Amino acid sequence: MNKLFYPKLAANNIRKNAKTYVPYIITSIITVAVFYIMRSLSQNEGIKEMKGAGDVQYVMNLGCIVVAIFALIFLFYTNSFLMKRRKREFGLFNILGMEKRHISCVIGFETLYIVLLSLVGGMIFGVALDKLMYLIIAKIVGEDAPFGFYISPDSMIITALLFAVTYFLIYLNSLRQIHLSKPIELLKSLNTGEREPKAKWFIAILGLVCLGVGYYMSITTQDPISALLKFFFAVILVIIGTYLLFTAGSITLLKLLKKNKRYYYKTKHFLSISSMLYRMKQNAVGLANICVLSTMVLVMLSSTTSLMVGFEDSMNTRYPHEIDVQIQHEENTEAMAESKDELYDSINELISNDDSLKLTNEIRYSYYSLAFLQSGNEFLTADDDVYNLVPTVDLSDITCFIFFTAEQYNEFSGNKAELSDGEVLIYSCNDDFNLDSFSLLDNEYRVKELVPDFVGDDFETVANIYKTEFVVMNENDYNKLYEDQKSMDTHSLMQTYFGYDFEGSDEAKREIYHEIISLISNGSTSDEVGFTAYAESKIEGRESMYPMIAGFFFLGAFLGILFTIATILIIYYKQISEGYEDKERYEIMQKVGVSRREIKSSISSQILTVFFLPLITAGLHTAVAFPIIRRLLMIFSLTNVPLMITVTALCFVAFAILYVIIYSITARSYYRIVSK
Amino acid sequence: MAILEVKNLKKIYTTRFGGNQVQALADVSFSVEPGEYVAIMGESGSGKTTLLNILAALDKPTVGEVVLDGKKLTAIKEKEISAFRRENLGFVFQDFNLLDNFSLQDNILLPLVLSGCTYAEMNSALQPLAAKLGIVDILSKFPYEVSGGQKQRAAVARALITEPKLVLADEPTGALDSRAADGLLNLFAQINREGQTILMVTHSVKAASHAGRVLFIKDGRVFHQIYRGTCSNDELFRKISDTLTIISTGGGSDE
Numbered sequence: 001m002n003k004l005f006y007p008k009l010a011a012n013n014i015r016k017n018a019k020t021y022v023p024y025i026i027t028s029i030i031t032v033a034v035f036y037i038m039r040s041l042s043q044n045e046g047i048k049e050m051k052g053a054g055d056v057q058y059v060m061n062l063g064c065i066v067v068a069i070f071a072l073i074f075l076f077y078t079n080s081f082l083m084k085r086r087k088r089e090f091g092l093f094n095i096l097g098m099e100k101r102h103i104s105c106v107i108g109f110e111t112l113y114i115v116l117l118s119l120v121g122g123m124i125f126g127v128a129l130d131k132l133m134y135l136i137i138a139k140i141v142g143e144d145a146p147f148g149f150y151i152s153p154d155s156m157i158i159t160a161l162l163f164a165v166t167y168f169l170i171y172l173n174s175l176r177q178i179h180l181s182k183p184i185e186l187l188k189s190l191n192t193g194e195r196e197p198k199a200k201w202f203i204a205i206l207g208l209v210c211l212g213v214g215y216y217m218s219i220t221t222q223d224p225i226s227a228l229l230k231f232f233f234a235v236i237l238v239i240i241g242t243y244l245l246f247t248a249g250s251i252t253l254l255k256l257l258k259k260n261k262r263y264y265y266k267t268k269h270f271l272s273i274s275s276m277l278y279r280m281k282q283n284a285v286g287l288a289n290i291c292v293l294s295t296m297v298l299v300m301l302s303s304t305t306s307l308m309v310g311f312e313d314s315m316n317t318r319y320p321h322e323i324d325v326q327i328q329h330e331e332n333t334e335a336m337a338e339s340k341d342e343l344y345d346s347i348n349e350l351i352s353n354d355d356s357l358k359l360t361n362e363i364r365y366s367y368y369s370l371a372f373l374q375s376g377n378e379f380l381t382a383d384d385d386v387y388n389l390v391p392t393v394d395l396s397d398i399t400c401f402i403f404f405t406a407e408q409y410n411e412f413s414g415n416k417a418e419l420s421d422g423e424v425l426i427y428s429c430n431d432d433f434n435l436d437s438f439s440l441l442d443n444e445y446r447v448k449e450l451v452p453d454f455v456g457d458d459f460e461t462v463a464n465i466y467k468t469e470f471v472v473m474n475e476n477d478y479n480k481l482y483e484d485q486k487s488m489d490t491h492s493l494m495q496t497y498f499g500y501d502f503e504g505s506d507e508a509k510r511e512i513y514h515e516i517i518s519l520i521s522n523g524s525t526s527d528e529v530g531f532t533a534y535a536e537s538k539i540e541g542r543e544s545m546y547p548m549i550a551g552f553f554f555l556g557a558f559l560g561i562l563f564t565i566a567t568i569l570i571i572y573y574k575q576i577s578e579g580y581e582d583k584e585r586y587e588i589m590q591k592v593g594v595s596r597r598e599i600k601s602s603i604s605s606q607i608l609t610v611f612f613l614p615l616i617t618a619g620l621h622t623a624v625a626f627p628i629i630r631r632l633l634m635i636f637s638l639t640n641v642p643l644m645i646t647v648t649a650l651c652f653v654a655f656a657i658l659y660v661i662i663y664s665i666t667a668r669s670y671y672r673i674v675s676k
Numbered sequence: 677m678a679i680l681e682v683k684n685l686k687k688i689y690t691t692r693f694g695g696n697q698v699q700a701l702a703d704v705s706f707s708v709e710p711g712e713y714v715a716i717m718g719e720s721g722s723g724k725t726t727l728l729n730i731l732a733a734l735d736k737p738t739v740g741e742v743v744l745d746g747k748k749l750t751a752i753k754e755k756e757i758s759a760f761r762r763e764n765l766g767f768v769f770q771d772f773n774l775l776d777n778f779s780l781q782d783n784i785l786l787p788l789v790l791s792g793c794t795y796a797e798m799n800s801a802l803q804p805l806a807a808k809l810g811i812v813d814i815l816s817k818f819p820y821e822v823s824g825g826q827k828q829r830a831a832v833a834r835a836l837i838t839e840p841k842l843v844l845a846d847e848p849t850g851a852l853d854s855r856a857a858d859g860l861l862n863l864f865a866q867i868n869r870e871g872q873t874i875l876m877v878t879h880s881v882k883a884a885s886h887a888g889r890v891l892f893i894k895d896g897r898v899f900h901q902i903y904r905g906t907c908s909n910d911e912l913f914r915k916i917s918d919t920l921t922i923i924s925t926g927g928g929s930d931e
Binding site: 261270589590592593596 | 782795
């Protein structure tokens with residue numbers, strides 16, 4: 001036989017199966033490109049020199065791993081799909097006298113072509129887009145990118161290796177399938193009807209339970225710190241639950257419907273229920289895949305976009321003032337108060353001497369804060385052996401008290417509150433404080449009044465994490481409680497806060513910040529004054545945070561696109577393969593007197609269910625995930641809930657529109673196959 | 677009055693690119709009386725399938741008309757044609773055409789479900805029919821779980837459940853082994869004795885020899901016909917064989 005026979009045959013095979021192979025190769029190319037870009041960006045010298053580059057490159061590295069895992073699973077999945085369609089062809093080759101090793105040879109060449117096409121195409125795309133991404137990142141971070149294309153040979157080698165190995169594994173899997181089957185089976189493989197699956201109550205209920213627990217975790221988790229871990233568990237539970245419910249639950253439901261003879265033997269339900277049931281086993285996994293991928297896309301896009309869009313907002317929450325100075329000390333003495341005043345004066349002098357800045361707002365207050373575990377109208381501390389008294393401690397039971405003197409309160413509010421011993425004013429920030437009296441560390445307090453507002457937004461970050469009560473008391477009580485709490489293991493320090501807002505250039509703000517830092521010898525405790533002081537600047541904070549947030553946004557958009565393409569492809573393959581399988585059945589139906597109209601309505605009701613079930617479920621998952629994601633984003637000081645809701649809703653709408661477009665395209669090609 | 681009248685049917689196919697015209701049926705006329713069992717024989721390419729498709733209202737003739745029980749098939753609107761087919765005709769195919777995703781019972785009930793019957797009506801129609809065809813025990817099975825003969829019985833049940841005016845059978849024994857084929861032919865003879873009109877297209881001399889009348893089609897025309905009269909199956913078998921020999925040895929059409 002001619003040496004070129006196998007390579008030619010392989011090329012021919014791919015050309016003949018273009019309808020299924022072209023989307024496969026395109027996906028493969030995109031996957032290669034995305035992986036290359038991620039990898040190359042994570043190594044990019046230019047980015048390394050940018051500010052906050054470590055975060056961006058770390059995030060990109062994470063992305064690389066995700067894409068690698070995704071590539072392996074997804075390419076395997078689609079290939080098994082292609083092989084299933086082509087078994088008949090191989091059976092025919094086998095019967096016409098090709099041995100299995102010859103077939104293996106042909107498949108080998110096919111795989112080789114696909115690898116080469118994907119790698120070459122992917123690299124070209126990758127190098128071109130890599131530059132674009134680099135420019136975008138540079139633009140976001142606010143630096144210039146050099147001209148010329150940057151090619152990372154190292155990333156190319158890694159990419160080539162990864163995909164070569166992946167395809168080699170896929171090839172081995174194809175060989176296994178060919179070698180295990182007999183020619184007659186290969187020929188018939190398309191026609192063997194799948195057995196009607198059995199209803200699996202246990203698994204269906206297990207799926208419901210998994211989903212329920214996952215949902216419950218998401219809805220009830222209050223604090224962001226435990227949310228991270230819980231989120232991870234909830235995601236796993238929901239994924240498992242989705243697969244179980246789609247596979248077992250759908251079959252069980254359809255079986256139930258079928259048992260109901262009145263319902264089942266209706267023209268509308270008869271055709272669709274039985275044909276859905278018939279193929280549900282393989283259908284279900286595909287549907288669950290679509291659902292899980294769609295949910296991932298939605299969650300990723302909505303959370304990263306929220307972070308990006310809400311960045312300014314979260315910076316304002318995190319840094320209520322342009323520059324703040326925070327002072328901590330333990331001893332509450334006159335000398336301490338004097339040295340704080342001195343510091344305050346010298347900072348003010350520094351600011352007023354700077355001609356390029358105009359002070360627009362300043363704030364100064366002192367406070368201390370204590371966290372308690374609420375139990376009735378008693379508040380327990382860690383010293384009270386809380387774990388014995390209250391067996392399950394949830395962070396949501398913890399109440400944070402922030403104490404102020406009446407003098408300060410009057411200064412802020414302009415009120416003239418007079419408090420006698422034991423009387424307090426309460427401002428409840430996010431919790432409806434409903435006690436008339438309460439005790440802290442054996443001190444009894446009576447609530448004189450609930451006041452409506454307090455030091456502005458300064459405490460919003462704290463208030464969003466814990467239940468927070470602001471307590472105003474007279475000087476006497478204030479000092480007594482402070483002394484009382486010193487004996488606790490978890491005692492608080494006296495905190496003093498100076499906040500400044502300016503008008504002026506960013507440069508000037510930066511300059512004054514550095515001057516203040518050197519003045520207070522940032523973070524170090526000097527024996528002389530006995531306190532620790534440190535300063536924060538909104539501008540510098542923003543600069544260090546922005547690259548990371550932008551990196552997240554990038555990754556979210558990137559993976560979102562990749563997963564969306566995967567979803568589209570799964571849907572497309574599903575429709576095409578089912579079209580071929582259904583063609584014959586619809587022909588038979590027409591012969592025995594089912595009108596075209598009835599067939600069409602049966603098809604649309606099936607496609608509608610099959611298509612929109614995953615979308616609706618994905619929407620539900622995203623909606624339920626929202627509370628926990630909201631908590632997670634608090635870590636990034638993003639607390640603007642309306643903004644997050646809007647972004648999430650917009651993401652869903654955009655995705656749904658794309659989904660409907662895919663639906664109409666694939667539905668049309670399905671009709672065309674079926675009615676040919 | 678005849679239950680089926682076929683008048684001067686002519687069918688010309690035009691090939692795809694508008695080039696050649698192929699005449700499948702030249703001029704076919706015959707009629708079928710209620711309760712008759714008619715077999716139509718002919719070689720491949722003689723126009724049998726085209727004729728059957730036109731009778732089944734799956735295709736339209738170029739010229740001529742088909743009247744079923746006083747109703748012109750060509751005059752029925754496209755929208756009503758499926759319902760008409762379902763209610764008046766029963767079909768038995770060579771390759772059964774049972775749907776894999778339905779149990780035998782559901783396959784049989786399909787036409788009734790489409791007509792909007794209640795489950796009670798369906799069941800009362802199904803039970804005696806299944807008993808008669810000997811498939812009561814396998815009703816809940818799926819097509820891929822039963823033998824060819826059983827599948828064909830289920831297909832016959834599906835054809836009969838609507839009590840059609842005419843059963844059209846296209847090579848019903850074509851995919852069966854000889855025992856199953858004998859069984860099916862006996863079944864056809866039995867339901868014919870009970871008054872069912874049957875029109876069967878076949879290659880098989882054996883199958884045709886069970887019919888009451890045999891029509892021979894050649895080159896798109898009815899070439900000859902044989903009535904059973906008082907003949908036994910074997911005698912009819914011989915007559916058919918002789919006729920086929922004459923046709924194939926170039927007896928030619930009488931043009």
